[in-house]
Structures are given as C-alpha cells and as structure tokens.
Amino acid sequence: xxxxxxVNRTRFAPSPTGPxxxxxxxxxxxxxxxxxxxxxxxxxxxxxxxxxxPEYEDLIATDLHWLGLDWPQPVMxxxxxxxxxxxxxxxxxxxxxxxxxxxRRADIRAALSAPQEGVTPVTGPDGPVYPGTxxxxxxxxxxxxDAIRLNIERALDHIQAHEIAFLDEIVTPGQPHRMSAADLxxxxxxxxxxxxxxxxSYHLAVVLDDAAQGITLVTRGKDLFESxxxxxxxxxxxxxxxxxxxxxxxxxxxAGKRLAKRDDARALRLYRAEGVSPGDLLHSLGF
Numbered sequence: 493x494x495x496x497x498x499v500n501r502t503r504f505a506p507s508p509t510g511p512x513x514x515x516x517x518x519x520x521x522x523x524x525x526x527x528x529x530x531x532x533x534x535x536x537x538x539x540x541x542x543x544x545x546p547e548y549e550d551l552i553a554t555d556l557h558w559l560g561l562d563w564p565q566p567v568m569x570x571x572x573x574x575x576x577x578x579x580x581x582x583x584x585x586x587x588x589x590x591x592x593x594x595x596r597r598a599d600i601r602a603a604l605s606a607p608q609e610g611v612t613p614v615t616g617p618d619g620p621v622y623p624g625t626x627x628x629x630x631x632x633x634x635x636x637x638d639a640i641r642l643n644i645e646r647a648l649d650h651i652q653a654h655e656i657a658f659l660d661e662i663v664t665p666g667q668p669h670r671m672s673a674a675d676l677x678x679x680x681x682x683x684x685x686x687x688x689x690x691x692x693s694y695h696l697a698v699v700l701d702d703a704a705q706g707i708t709l710v711t712r713g714k715d716l717f718e719s720x721x722x723x724x725x726x727x728x729x730x731x732x733x734x735x736x737x738x739x740x741x742x743x744x745x746x747a748g749k750r751l752a753k754r755d756d757a758r759a760l761r762l763y764r765a766e767g768v769s770p771g772d773l774l775h776s777l778g779f
Contacts, residue, residue, distance in 0.1 A: 500709040502527040503702070504556075505535040508548035511759040512555045515713070515743040515751040518777045522740050523711040524561050525779075533705055534563040539570045539690045539697060555760040559770050568705060570697050577692035580700055580730060581640060581685065585631045589650060589729065590685060592634035593626040593641045600625075614679055617718040621681035640686035642695075644725070648673045651728040656721045661738040663717055671721050683722055699723050703732040711738045715750065743777065 502523040506516060524532040534556065538544040556563075584590045595603075603623045604613040614621045627643060634640070656676060657668040671679070685696045702710060717739045727734050742750050751758055763773055 499530040500527045501531045503533040507537045509543040513751050513758045536569045574691045592638035616680045641682040699726045709736045713742045714739045
C-alpha cells in the first residue's frame with residue numbers, strides 16, 4: 493500500500509520473551525488506530541535468541557487477534573535480517589564511526605565510580621553514559637566477544653550536525669525537540685550498536701527495519717523518547733528516511749511503576765482466561 497501524506501504505515505514490534513501485558517495492548521492498539529486507513533504491521537524483535545521462545549511468539553499472535561488486530565503476512569523477524577545489520581555495521585566501520593568494546597557492565601560501573609574531580613556520572617537512554625574506555629580500539633582488532641559502539645562525536649562530525657531535532661505528535665506537538673551536539677556527546681554517549689552474540693542492538697535494528705518496512709509513523713512509549721536522537725543520527729549517516737514520531741504514555745501499576753513482562757498478573761492471556769472482553773479491557777486503557 494502506498495503511504496501518502498494522510499496515510500500512515502505503523503508497526504508493533506514486541507520481543508517474544510514473555511507474555512504480552514496491558515502496556516503492550518495499549519501500544520499495539522495505538523499503532524493500529526493511528527495507521528487507519530493505512531497499514532499496521534507486526535514485527536518480531538527476536539535478536540536475543542537466549543530469551544526468545546516460539547510459544548511466546550504464538551501467544552503474541554493470539555493476544556493481538558483477540559484484541560481485534562490483524563496484519564499482513566509474512567511477518568518480519570529480526571533473526572532473519574542479521575546480514576542486513578552486518579552490512580550496515582561494515583559501512584559504519586569503513587567510515588570510522590564505530591569501535592569494538594570489551595567492557596562489561598561491571599567494568600563500566602567501576603570506571604564511573606572512580607573518583608574524578610568535578611565529574612558526575614550521567615545517565616542516558618541506555619543507562620550510565622559510557623566513559624570511553626575502549627574508544628581508542630580499532631575495528632580490525634575486534635574480538636568475537638566484543639560489543640560494537642558508535643563514536644557519537646565522530647558521527648556528529650560526519651553529518652556536520654551542531655544539533656539534532658525532531659517532531660513528536662505527543663511530547664512536543666508542532667515544536668521540534670532539540671539536543672545540541674555537546675549534550676548528545678555528554679548525555680547520550682557512545683551507545684552499543686551490536687551486542688555480544690547478537691550481531692545488532694535495538695538502536696541499529698529498529699532504524700534499518702523501519703526503513704525496510706516503509707514505516708511513516710513510529711509509535712512507541714515515552715521511555716524511548718531520548719533514543720530517537722540516536723536513531724536520527726543513524727538515519728542521516730545511512731541515508732535513510734526519517735519517519736514521524738508518536739511517543740505515547742506508559743501503562744503503570746498502582747504504585748506508578750511501568751509494567752514489565754515479569755508482571756504476569758497483568759498478562760493479556762489471564763484477562764482472556766477470566767472472561768474479560770476485549771472491549772472492556774480497551775475501555776479500561778482509555779480507548
């Protein structure tokens with residue numbers, strides 16, 4: 493289907509690592525309704541093969557059909573796109589914009605906890621901003637168990653960007669949300685583009701997959717708002733289109749905590765088993 497100015501192509505991209513919960517229902521239905529009369533796609537983010545399970549992917553389809561959603565076949569699966577991610581990483585390597593990193597989370601915590609006068613650790617979209625321990629390493633020296641990081645300062649220089657800006661339909665309607673190059677370097681840092689044993693990461697995969705599927709409107713939770721700056725940088729480097737963005741509210745429990753897959757008490761399969769109708773469940777979510 494061709495997507496004109498008033499026709500959206502959206503997607504819902506869950507990971508089959510556990511049952512869908514109320515937050516997933518809200519995200520999926522939001523994407524589907526914003527696509528109408530365009531096209532709503534399902535994409536399976538299954539790069540973490542150690543945690544993904546076929547039974548959870550089957551349950552995703554069952555839950556979404558129960559909510560009244562449908563989508564074209566075949567479904568895109570990230571596990572089938574590893575050559576695409578590898579090609580993009582090779583391109584970034586030729587440009588000198590990535591480097592191998594052998595640091596574990598404990599190493600990063602230790603480096604950030606070391607006393608540095610006048611320096612306070614900063615938290616970015618992926619957690620504590622990486623201190624640059626491995627930034628001197630070259631890709632030709634990469635080891636099989638290394639992660640691959642984006643050198644964000646070089647990346648910004650490459651696209652000659654003094655700032656990154658984007659529009660969001662919910663968070664900043666009609667007004668670009670901006671971050672300067674200095675704030676991106678200090679507040680986002682050298683994010684991981686390929687995790688150990690996976691061949692990619694969320695940031696790289698989502699940019700390539702959205703472009704491949706012709707997504708015109710990205711709908712996702714506000715917890716991923718800051719990650720959008722990373723995605724715009726990658727889009728500019730790789731010559732990919734930039735979609736519009738809609739970062740919706742998060743569904744939280746009574747204590748105000750964001751729902752997680754380990755919170756099985758709010759799994760959609762349990763509501764279905766208890767006889768709750770899809771209409772009543774969606775009404776409880778504000779639809």
